[in-house]
Amino acid sequence: MGFCRRHLLYASLGFAIAGPGVAGATVLEKRQSQEIAQLKAKIAELESARAGSKAQTQARPADTTKTVQARSPSSPKGGANTAQSFFLRKSVIDFSTMLNPYSATFLGQGATISWADDYLAGTNTLQVQGYSSYLFRGDGSGALAYYGVGPFAYVSGKIAYPFKPSTERSAAQVGLDAFFAFQGIGGLDAYNLGITPYYQTDFRGGGRIYGVTAVAEPFVHSLYLGGRNIEFDAVLSPYWRIIPEVDLVRIDDAGLTNFASKTTYGLVGTTIQANAILFENNTSVPDWLCGRVGLQASYQYLWSISRADPISNFHAEVDYNLGANDEHSQSCKGGEATIRPGSKTTLALTYDDGIDKVLFSRNRKLGMTLGLQF
The missing domain is CATH 1.10.287 (Helix Hairpins)
Incomplete structure (x- = not known):
């Protein structure tokens, strides 16, 4: 001045x-x-x-370190950071964390894996869910702030030994990610859009399915929509997400899913998700508790535009970060709250009740999973 x-x-x-x-x-x-x-x-x-x-x-540094660190939920124009290209997440729902991993105001979920040895049935079962993507990101122009394009692979389901087709349900997708971040539209801080065409089979290579998924996510930072405030000495750091979605699927061979072969499905709906981090950057709690506990509850509802039954699914989890994760909390011992993306390993208690839209299978289960995010 x-x-x-x-x-x-x-x-x-x-x-x-x-x-x-x-x-x-x-x-x-x-x-x-x-x-x-x-x-x-x-x-x-x-x-x-x-x-x-x-x-x-x-x-007077103490006067500033207690203020709320409000972060924009999306990078400014010209802010596409290409330092990280490979990502490992749980599903395409977390596409915003891949498109803009340096925002720090929202967190993604990692790929999960579990294994079981059923002594009564005499089977060993491996269950996985993960979404990997390699993005080439760049800056846009006009309302398009930046974008990311690249191949992806997604796996979900379980495989058993010996093979039991009556219980195995699985999907393996390969396709192309096209993610776009817009700003200055309709009073929103940002608006992300993702389009992912794909080919799907199953873990045994028997399915033949073609589809395209379109997802979007609005950000209004003042409403904690899409991202939270990064605070010092916080007890609860909440935020929520709305992810509209459209799916078009052609099933030539259903494989190890519950879809009907030779059919076409169209789904439209949304996922509403509530998230929170406990004791983020809180110097009054021990390091093993500071910013390491995450809470999530989500509800997905997809209407059918092809006269099939609607799909709904409820998911809840409490996860604990097993490592010193910069993404959750950086200032557990005081200092500046700088949040950086990075890999994390979590142990999560999960509950699912509903229909998996990829497998078209009904689930009601309580489980413990190991998650890895990069």
């Missing part, structure tokens, strides 16, 4: 010197000398005030 005022004063000084005058040279020079002296005194006063304000701010 002092820099701008100084140039404004010098501009005023230049106008005073260059302006026309009617007095003689001696009188004009005397008046200009007085004006120069006054302006120099004013500049010195402003610079002194600025220096005092800066010193006062540096002398």
Whole structure:
């Protein structure tokens, strides 16, 4: 501010010197000398005030470290950061965390894996769910702030040994991610859009399904929609998400899913998700509790536009971060709350009740899963 005022004063000084005058040279020079002296005194006063304000701010760091660290839920135009290209998440629902992993105001879920040895049935079962993507990101123009395009692979389901087709349900997809981040639209802070065409089979290679999924996510930071505030000494850091979705699926061979072969499905709906982090950047709790516990509850409802039954699914989980994760909490011992993306390993207690839209299978289960996010 002092820099701008100084140039404004010098501009005023230049106008005073260059302006026309009617007095003689001696009188004009005397008046200009007085004006120069006054302006120099004013500049010195402003610079002194600025220096005092800066010193006062540096002398009171505790006053600033307790304020809410409001972060924009989406990077500014020209903010596409290409330092990370490979991502591992749980599903395409977390596409915003792949498109903009450096926002830090929202968190994703990692790929999960579990294994069971059924002594009564005499089978070993491996169950996985994971979404991997390699994105090439760049800056856009106009309302398009930045984008990300690249291949992806998604797996969900279980495989048993020996093979039991009556109980195995699985899907394996490969396709193309096309993610876009928009800003300045309809009063929203940001609006992300993802389009993912794919080919799907199953873990045994027997299915043949073609589809495209379109997902979107609005961000309104003042409403905690899409992202939270990063705070010091927080007890609960909540935020919520709305992810509209459209799915078009052609099933030539249902494989190890519960879809009917030779059919076409169309689904439209949304997922509403509530999230929270406990004790984020909280110096009053031990490190093993600071920012390590995450809570989530989500409900997905998809109407059928092809006269099939609607799909709904409820998911809840409590997860604990097993490592020192920058993404959850950086300032457990005080200092500046700088949040950076990174890998994390979590142990989660989960509950699911509903229909899996990829497998078209009904689930009602309580489980413990190991998750890995990158």
